Each structure stands twice: as C-alpha cells, then as structure tokens.
Amino acid sequence: MSRIKILKSVTFIALAIIAVRLFFIQIIEHGEWVAKANEAHTLLETITAKRGEIYMMDNGEPVPVVLNQTTYSVIVDPAVTDKEGIKNALEKHAKSYITADIDQVFSTEGLRYYIIAKNIPHKIATAIADENVSGVWFQKSNQRVYPEGETASRLLGFVNADGLGQYGVEGSLNHILSGTDGLLKTISDVNNVALSIGNDNVKIPAVDGKNVVLSVDRGLERGIEELMQAAIDSTPATNAAAIIMNPNTGEVIAMANLPNYNPANYGQVPDASAYSNEATEIPYEPASICKNFAFSAAINEGVMTSSSTYYNLGYEIVDGWTIKNAEQRATLNNHTLDMKTALYWSLNTGSIHALKLLGGNPEEITQQGREKLYDYYHNKFRLGRETGIELIEAAGYIEDPNEGWGRNSTYANMTFGQNLGVTMIQTATAFSAVVNGGYYRTPTIVKGTLENNKITPLSREGVVEDQILTNDTSAMMRGMLINNRSYKVRAGIDKPGYDIGGKSGTAQVIVDGAYDNSMSNLVGSYIGFVGPSGEMPQYVIMTKMWGAGQALSGSEAQSLFDTLSNYAIDYLKIKPNN
C-alpha cells in the first residue's frame, strides 16, 4: 500500500469515527442531552411578594409602625484575583457591616462563595457596586424596620428569617400581610440571568401583601407603656399588661405588655414566653373582677338589686370547704349588708349570695343557679371562649354546671373569679357589656387594610353584637362601680366632672395544681371605665401586674389604673361635665 494511502485511510477512519460519534450524541442521545440541558439551564425563581406594612392611628391618621427596608448581603468569590480591590471597597463603604474576617475568607482553599457582609442598605450596596470590583455579588433581602423601637412589640410580633410572621399581628394577620409569591421559570445564562431564548418561559407575578391599620393609637400606646414601666420600677412587679378599649364599639385603642423585646433583634430573649401577648394569649383567674359578672347576672334576672341585703358571716361553707372573705373587719362580719356594700368591700359571701339568688333559693346554691351563672358567663359574656379579635387568642375554660365533682364550690369560686380561666381581652369585652348599656360586641384591633390612603375594613366572620343585659342592669352596675371609687374622688385622685368606676381583683396563683395559700404569689388586676359625668363611659381600661413569687394585690394594678385613666382623659381630651 502506498504511504499516501495510509494517510488517506487514517483520515477516513478518524472522520468516520467522529461522524458516528456525532450521530450517537446528536440523534440517539439527543433526548437525554436536552433533559440534562433543561435541568442545567432552567432558572426557577420565586418572585418574593412585598410584605404589607403595619400602621397605628395618630390623630385620626394612619402612621406606619412596622416598615420594610430592602437590604443586601454581600457575597464574594474568594478565588478571584482582585482580593485587595474587594477588601478595599468593602472596608471603605461597609466596614461596620462586615461579618467575617476577610483575610481568612480569602485564604481558604477551594472556597468560591462566602457571605461577607449582611443587612447593607441600598445606598451603601450601590456605592460598593460602583467600585466595579469583580467577584462580588449582592443578594437582596427584605427586612422589617421598627421606627417605634420596642413599643408594642408583643402586640406587633416579628418576622422570622424565613419571612414568616410570628406572634402578635405579624403572626395572626400573616395571611394578609405576606401576599402571594410569584414564580419565574425561564432559560438562564451561567450567572442565572434570564435569557429571552426558549418558549416555555413562565412568569407569575407576585401579589404583594396588604398594609394593615390597627385601631391602636400610637401616642396613647407609647404613653401608657412609659407609665407602666414606671409602675414596674416602683413596685415588686416585673410584668404589666393593659388594655384600653372603647366599650361602645369594641375597638381596642391600646394594648401593652411589658417588658417589651426588641423586634429587630428578636432572637435575644430568655424564652419564648417573652413574645406572647398576655392580653389575649394567657388565660388566668381575674378574681374579684368577676363579681361584676355575677352581680350583673342576678340583677338582670330581676332577683337582686344594688340594695338587696344578705347576712354576712364573714365566711361561707360550700361542699365542706370554708370560703372566707378577704376583708374580715368587725363592722362587716355578722352584719346584714346590701349588695353595693358587698361589692365595695369585695366580699366573696356577697357574690355567693348572688349565685344563690340566681338559683331561686337565698339559702343555698342550686343546679338552676349554676346553670344560670354558666349561661351568663359562657353564653352571654362569652368567658372561656375566643372573642374573635384579630389576634392570636387562647380560649380558657369554664367548668360545666352539671358535671364533675364539687360543682357548688367550683361555682361559688367562679362568682369571685377563681376556678376558671379567661383572658384579659375576654374580661375587658365582657366588662364593656356591663357598663355600655348591656351590649356585647366582638372586640377588634384592626381598622382595615390601607391602599391609596383608603382604609378598607377586613371582612370578619362571627362578629357578635348582642344586647345581653338591660340598660337598667348596666346603669345599676355603673352606679355601684362608681361608688367603689368614691374615696378616689374624695382623695382627689379621680378628677371631678367624670364618671369613673372600677373593680379590683387579686388572685392566688395555682402552683403545682393547687392554690398557693401562702399568699406570697398573687396576681393583681383592675378594670374600670371612664366617661364624662352623667354620660355613657367612653373607655374601659384593664390593668394587670404580676411578678414571679411576688404578692401583688389589686392595689398595685389599681394605682396603675388611676395613672392610666388620668393619662387617657388628658390624651383623649375627654371633656368633664360639671
């Protein structure tokens, strides 16, 4: 064979091998390669919806209290050559944001991706980008900003690292605030930049979350939190909670839980209980405050008035248990007293007498009495049930009137607010019905959603507006509650020209399944209303103070109420009637 022919053969064989190989790759394996290419080239990206912002009211105008800010993380490729350029650019513009040792990151072998700075504002990110250094990327993220700082943090909640609202309004209204993420599916280049090549590009735009306006007044909230902090500082209490609501509409205009936490640094709390909104999430025994509900029931049933009388021994034996009055003074014990006096001195024998009257027998507690009290507590005042406010709530509990052991003693206890679990919002809402003419109204803390300066109310299901007491019952209760505070007027604590009524409550705390009889661990509450003299109440204020291992009677909570009611009168410009 001629040597040129050898070359011809070599050429032919090589080219033939290539042609066969190409046929194999391009025709036979084509489908597999297309599948691999789709996997490698398709960019599937979530278009993040913008989270709605949260507003409070201020002088009748919505003002933002939780805002969004776009921040950037800086990612570097430590394998690039211009290490000095990157380092200089970062140190020049974003020194305080750097979260890692740059030199160490750069000297790590094989590292191609490192987040070197976080939470950089747009302006600084732009400045770094303008330095035109290679091997630097920015990753956009949304961050919540809190112009009010810690104020109302346990009402507002926070947004976790996954963008999910946690606790407070962020948690309960997450579905409204979060919006719906969109989707981008497209062919992309090696840097994940979408290309116009390809036919099956999908783009579902994101639906942004809605801005939510709370009925809470920003200035009032801020003001009462300062006063509450002062109260904590001057008493053994470590915690305080307060609600101010309009009894005529059910609208909450302040809801405070102290201590607050810093929502921008929500991770730094001792435990998760620091996040919870005491006013709606934690059922407790509000104690003598419940006497209002037992008295209202008996008066409304027509079996009792404020001047009905009973003989006060100073104690009562029910189911073999001796239930004592806290107040044991000689001028009260073994005397015939009217109900107004019984409420003034918060006598447990008085509220047990109301329960007996409900049962139709002034001498003993009957099944009818238990059932009537249950009907009022559970069905009318809706205690032990979620109110339906736009927040995370606990239901609490009310014992059944006909089942279980020691029904009579349980129900006797319930008349002065023990052996049941209710939340502050349940109590304040029920109390609103007691003083507003008898109307139970589902409480609300949201004005609506805000778009283009227009507030659209949320559509809510199961809103209750129900007259559960007569106007006369309510008026009689207001009279007794105002009487409760008569000495406050004399002492000059309550300003003249206003009708201010209220009731305290001191509850023993259940420790290890039993009441702590040492009386060293008490929770104090106070509830009252404020309005111009001779007019319907304009605001209901409830306070609660406690501290682990601290005996806090209703008096600390009462002092706090005094402070808050006076502050509210000034802040809300309630005009006196002289």
Added chain:
Amino acid sequence: MNRKHKSDLVILFSTLGLMILGLIVIYAIGPMRANVLNSTYGADYDQNYFFLGQLRSVALSIAAFFIAFKFVPYKYIKKFAKPMMIIALILSGLLWVLSIAGSSLAKCELGECRWYNLGAVSFQPAEFLKLALVVYLADFLSRKREEGAIGSWREFWLPLLIVCGLSLFLVVVAQGDLGTGVALISIIFGTLLVAGVPAKQYLIMLALILAVAVGAVATSSHRMERIHAWLDTISGAASSDSTYHIENAMLAIGTGGFFGVGIGNSVQATGYLPESINDSVFAIMGETFGFVGLFLIIFVFGIMLFRMLKVADHTADNDHRIFIVGVFSWTLAQVVVNIMAMTGLVPVTGITLPLLSYGGTSMVFIAFAIGLVLQLSCYTSREVIKNENISSRRGVRGTHYTSRRGRS
C-alpha cells in the same frame, strides 16, 4: 517541475467557506461571550468586540492565504527553511526565558506563557513554529533523500531528533501547550512517512514517542487530571470541576439534535461552555447547526484533507510533496484532536479548530500554509507518483526522478 495549471478549486473554496462560517458563528455568539466576561469578570467588552476581532483575523488570514498562493513562490520560502526554523526556535526559547524572568512581554494565561505581548496585539510563536517546522522538514527530508541519507543515524536521525526534540520541549514543556505538541508530532510523523523512512525505523520511532508521551502524562498531575476527567466523563461518573468542560461541550452538541437550535439561540454559549468562541467553537456549532451542520463541516474538512493528499499524490517534487503532507498532517491533527475532545473521544488538550476558532495567529499561519499548498496544486501531474518508498534504492543518487513519466 510540471507546467503551471489551474489551482485546486476545492481547497480554495473549502478554506474560504470555513473562514466565513467561523465568522458567522462568532457574529452570533460573540455578544454572549462579551456579556459573560463583563458580568463574571467585570470586563468591559463591546458587544461587537469578538466579531470585529474575528473579522480582522479573517481579513488578515485571507490576505496571508492569497499572498502565499499568488505572490510568494515556494522556492523562495524553501531557501529560508533553515533560518526560519532557527528564528522560530529562538522566538519560542526567548519567550520561555522572558516568562521565567517575569517580563511583561510574555503574556500568560492560567499559568501558561504562550504569547508575546505586543501592546494591542499578541503573537503566539508556537504557530510560527508549526509552519517553520513543516518548511524545514520538507527541505531537510527531501535533501536527505536526495543524498540517500535517510535512515542514517548521524546524518539523518541525529539532526532530526535535535530539531524536533527542541521544538517539542519548547512547546510542550516550556509553554505547557499539549495541543500544539500533538500537532507537531503529527507533522513530524506525517512527513517522515512520505519521506520514505524505512518502515521498521518508522515504527520504532512511533513507539518511542508514544512511550515518551505516556511518561510525560503520567508524571504530570495536571495532565493526569485531564485523563481522569475524560475517563470520568465517558464513564458517566460524578461531575466535578474537571469534567465540566467536556460535559458542557457534549451538552451543547447533544442539544443540537438533527437540525440545531439555529443561529443566535445557543444557550451553552451564554457562559456554560468554557472557551466557547475558541477551542469549543465546534460544540457551539453543534448546538446551533445540529448534526446536519456538523456533518457538513466534517465533510468540508474531509474533502479539503483528501484534496491535499491528492495534490501530494500528483506532485513530483519531493520537497513539495513533503510540504503538502506536512500541512495536511497539521490540519488533520488540529481538526481530529479538537473535535474528538469536544465529543469525549480523547482528553481535552486545548487546541483550536483550524479556520473556525476565534484567534488571530493560528488562523493566519494555517491560512498561509494552505495558501502555499494551493500554489503547489498548480504544478501537479495527472499521474500518481509512486516514489515514496526508497527502501530498495538506498544510495542510488540522482535517480529519484526515474519513475516520473512526465506526460504533461
């Protein structure tokens, strides 16, 4: 020498056709390349940067092609065979010295210094070395054959080993350019074959170079990595940084299918495939034009190569024949090694696809060489010249034209 006649039109048109095709593809993918470099490395390339660069290269190459074809008679080139070879070796050697000295005149990429940095342009001496070696071997081998010294150790093998060994050392070891090394070996063994080296000696030398090549690969971790990457890819083992290049080349070719995705629709060129406009341009063509397009490209290269052999077959002058086969071997090596690497048949060596890849020096020199082949195609006889095997005529001086019938 035969009377001058018309040149080989097939070689002429296939050369021009391939250059224009390369220009079209660079026009389509050049902007993507610019985008990738701009966004990944913060470069600032104009959208038309690569197209204009290729346009300049093609213009220079066509000029070189026609100058070689029409204006520089091969006999003049031949006169400078030795000086050219010496200059080529000095240029490569000097680059090595400059790169060791860290001079800015030596342009390095990824640790390999293969270019002279001449301000706005760069020059790759290895490309000149390939041309010089073909010219030198054509002259040397034909002279030795005339002298009847082929196969002699002192007169033939020793000088040959020195020149070829030095060339390979400078290219493969000093410049780390395995691709050009393969092209040089192809040139050496292609020309030796038609120069009439005794078959036994030829095979011994071939075995020797293969042993050296295996040794060189086995002793270099960098080269072993390429072999491993190649084996991993063809065996479908897990992907790694090393297998990335081959995988993405095959991904581009595979997605092309029968007709391709069409000009401007390549996705792999948007940054997935490294060297998309230079060494990997064949893969992008596979994605763009499909099997039909690649088959056509191989067909064009094929007929061009076969025409070169046909011209060689019909060329009476030994030095002409050897020169043509040298250019043929050069082209064949680059085409086959480049395409086989892109299709996973051999490891990636980093070699351009002649006339199609982006790049100035390589295209200008191969165009010049093919231009000379075209010039020589004007002097063929109609008969096939059967004189390559001289094993039976050792020492018969001056009779090497006896078999020429000279009808034309």
